[in-house]
Amino acid sequence: MSERSGPGGSEPGPSLSAITSERRGLVNLAYRPLGSTADAQDAAQETYARWYAMPAQQQDAIASPGAWLTTVASRICLDLLGSARARRERYRGEWIPEPPPDPGERPGGQVGRTALDPAERVTLDESVAMAFLVVLESMTPAERVAFILHDVFCYP
Numbered sequence: 832m833s834e835r836s837g838p839g840g841s842e843p844g845p846s847l848s849a850i851t852s853e854r855r856g857l858v859n860l861a862y863r864p865l866g867s868t869a870d871a872q873d874a875a876q877e878t879y880a881r882w883y884a885m886p887a888q889q890q891d892a893i894a895s896p897g898a899w900l901t902t903v904a905s906r907i908c909l910d911l912l913g914s915a916r917a918r919r920e921r922y923r924g925e926w927i928p929e930p931p932p933d934p935g936e937r938p939g940g941q942v943g944r945t946a947l948d949p950a951e952r953v954t955l956d957e958s959v960a961m962a963f964l965v966v967l968e969s970m971t972p973a974e975r976v977a978f979i980l981h982d983v984f985c986y987p
Contacts (some may be wrong), residue, residue: 832934845886850882853897856984863983864908864967864975874911876905905976914974 857878861871878900882890893899967975980986 840961850879850896850900853900854879856897857900860901860984861904861908862978863979864972865911866967872956874904874907877907901980905980909972909976912975 854875857875858868858871862868863918865871881903882896882900890896920947966978970978
């Protein structure tokens with residue numbers, strides 16, 4: 832196992848870099864159902880707060896910290912979506928989330944894409960983004976999280 836760095840010396844467990852390397856994926860995961868970059872970052876931060884609030888023995892017992900973080904972030908998103916509905920903080924207009932983060936901020940970026948005419952690329956990106964929003968609009972919060980985990984991030 833890797834070494835844990837901290838004030839208490841070195842203890843066996845997941846390394847800090849292994850845990851923090853999941854942040855970008857957690858923000859992207861949370862952004863899809865929440866539709867807000869700020870809310871997604873808050874959800875990722877809350878996930879990390881829950882991880883570091885656990886005793887070291889519980890952290891060591893987790894076989895896959897990345898899977899644990901993903902599960903907790905998904906549940907936090909469901910809680911946020913449910914609480915917004917309970918407080919009636921619903922937007923009265925059509926639900927359109929903020930534009931997604933820049934492609935360079937996403938895992939994988941634009942690697943492997945063929946070059947398109949800039950006008951074609953803009954048209955394609957806009958049509959795919961609108962189709963994705965329409966699909967998300969028609970789902971319940973739980974269905975959104977399940978859809979994103981399964982179809983976007985390829986989790987079983």
